[in-house]
Amino acid sequence: MNGDGTVTSARTIGPYTLVRRLGEGGMGVVYLAKDPAGRRVAVKVIRPERAQQEEFRLRFEKEAVAARRVARFCTAPVLDSGMDNGVAYLVTEYVDGPDLSAVVEAQGPLAGGNLEALAVGVATALVAIHQAEVVHRDLKPSNILLSPLGGPRVIDFGIAQLADTLGTQSLIGTPAYMSPEHADSRVTAASDVFAWGGVITYAATGSPPFGTGGAMELLYRILNSEPRLDGMDERLRPLVERALEKDPARRLTAQQLLDRLLGREKATIQAATEAVGDIWTPVDDAGATLAAQALRRRRRRSWLPAVTALTAAVVTAVVLLVVFLPGGPVQRLMGGGALAQRDVARNGYHLDVRLLSLRRVGKTVTLEWSVKFVSTAGGSAKWEPGSAFGRVLNYGMTRDTAGVVLIDPAAGGRYATAEKGDDCLCSDLAGKVWMSGETAPFYNTFGDVSPDADLANVDIPGIGLFPGVPVESR
Template sequence: MNGDRVIGGYTLRRLLGRGGMGEVHLAATPTGGLAAVKLIHPELARDPAFRRRFEREVAAARRVARFCTAPVLDAGIDGDVAYLVTEYVKGPDLARAVHEQGPLSGGNLEALAVGIATALSAIHGAGVIHRDLKPANVLLSPLGPRVIDFGIAQLVGGDSVAGQSLLGTPAFMAPEQVRGEPLTPAADVFAWGGVIAFAGTGRLPFGGGPAGQVLHRIMGEPPLLDGLDDGVRGVVERALAKDARLRPTAQELLGELVGGTRLATATEVVERTWTGTATADVRGADVRGADVRGADVRGADVREGVGDGRPVEARPSGRRRWWPWAVAGGAVLVLAAVGAVTLPGALDRQSLPYEAGFADSWDVGASDGGAARADGSGYRLTVRPGWRLWKSAPVSEPESGVIVSARATLEEGAGEYGVWCHGSAGSGDRYEFTVSGTGKASIVKRRTGAEGEILHGPAGAPRQAVNRVVAECVRSGDRVTLRMWLNEVLVAEVSDAEDPYAPREAGVHAASSATEQARVRFQSFTLRPVIES
């Protein structure tokens, strides 16, 4: 039992997966939600080179669009254990689903192909190569396939020597990956072809057996595509070209799958799923399965089957099988593919949960009080002596209540910083959740032109070099309940019933001392609705 084990403030509930790099656990978050926590083996976590690679993994994963993967919520090192926290995605992985239900065909296979290609397009657009795309790293969530596990992902053009080493899963490696050459996004396209071939046939594209034999076939033999639907076979063959230069890009995959006549076919699939022609099948389907997979699982022997090593057997064809994720995800994925440029921007203001990249409409520039500017993937506030700056996120708060969190550090001077909620940068009304450079935590109700009303503190709190401030703001009737966590420890819980503020905006803030400038760098910012239990 590990139910009472706490890592980085997350209470581990049960083991979800185990592999070469560590374990993945279902965990309770400090605010009562669920998350998947990947624990890296201590012997790896103690290696300085691995720590640098781990930091790159986190930075890479944060840049990828949230709709196609399990978003990174937190990361850090607790003692000698490195941990990565991602959104909990409920649903079986593709390897288990094919093993238990048999291969996909027709519209279901096409929807899967579109979904994974959409994910790769977003991953490559963020400057990342996944490097280990395989069926176990595709989760079939109720809203469509999610590509997970950037455990060996590298930045495009990075200077890591990992490009010279054999990292990945043999059955889905590209020839250039087998040769140990520096990789491009074309390697992921090759893996996409192998994953779709597996999903549509139930067989590994280059057969099973010892890893050396599989790698030899990848280098010199054609893939095994007998039985794969004609609707996707042509594009899969092109994706599995031995020469990386002959493969389509992820965007070109989408063009072939949803462009022209392919778009008409995909649209028919979506229309059929949404008009209820398969209602009986959906109601009768068993949608239970594995919860989430994130562990890096590798073996020297590549078997034809999945899970327990048994081959996938032929399934009876008399009973119509239905993949429930296609119902909810089909339309979303086709729209994401067709409107990959214009659609996300139209939803920015209301899309939740929201995780800042700090380049999407955050205020930058100088004022009397100081300056704000984007700094790589972060956001830096420089505050002149005696001033206070606060900045709004480019999303509105939900009516049901909000959780706002940020990771930040005081880089220079003396002062305080944190997050705020239920306010407006225009009016100055807001609830501030603050940690000072001396390690004091407080909650303050502020209004422009008036002295702040202290609702809690300043009180001592667990302080680190980089502090994670989490605030929960929930209005119920004529009262607002406010909770504050600092570095995963609940440090304050108060209520405000005197003209409480309503949900409007949230953001970050920083203030200097009366005599010394302060410079604060925010590494991350997240805003999400309170999930009622």
């Protein structure tokens, strides 16, 4: 490792092999890396000059341990931390997706289901972070990654707190999303809720609630001006206004935000995460959605309850009605409305495979499918999906579902799963394990599909051919 935190020819730190540089921030450089088992992770290498400070070293492990307590819901969990030749590093789950700021800059503000999924997902992450008695301190669009599977993931929780050990007089955080109490360093969980309001405003309107400018100018506006919420989604506006209250005591907690977003009391972070996954549509790193234009057309009806107009009982009924509508995500996963279904018996278990949707946007077709794993007598209670249909690499590890093929039965054309760089536009199987009775969601995207194909055969390795599946155009 070089003194500036870049990689030497050895390309390792601790037990991790560094693959390529992902980005850089005030605290250090982030790399895509592989762990000893070959799984992809993100490694943040803290700038060497930080680790030379004794106070930093004393607090680093303490804060890293606290961050590892955060539950794996709508976050990129911290997996490991350590010191290597005087350099501190932090290891998190790798999220293959762009950050929120890149998406908004490229395609403009979010709307419809993706905006609502973002609001719920970030609130869910804050609940998990706060339950672990951690304060994020620097929640901002660039610290929210948009995963193809599952939607938004919050990263870098606990990192900003380490910066407090540097002995500088600078403000800790990003000015546009700082709370009023940042001015006198009284940063608490309520400050993260204020930042949530700023992030959702930016996602919905394209601008932070107090504009842009220098740190002192922004802090003055945050302390003395009302937020600008022009163009804010009216269903979210009342919650954003509460989150941006000057007085932290008047703000909702992250749990209260989540409860009101979902229209139920004491909403669990697990249920909220599942709701986010049901309505999220993937985006690529250029900010263009794989099916976002279709999403905005077909999801004008929102599952988000109108928090200011309905009683709690009615709101809950609305949420349940939409989520369990015929053809909705819960019914599809439970078998209602599946395009095709097959039971596959194995030695010790069987798989219930369902094709949930096959949708076209232009020449791009996306397949959503699921597999329920059920162990039989004497079989293993755990299942690694790659053992059934994963693409196997030359060193024997399963990687993803890129082996799935789409076939045009009329023209005979075969379409492989699309790839982007070294990765496929499909489900990542690395390290994935399900327990008996659990249902695993998967997806595959195919490019340059004939616009005349209204039926397709789907070939899943190890599962078989599903003939004549209708392609829905949106």
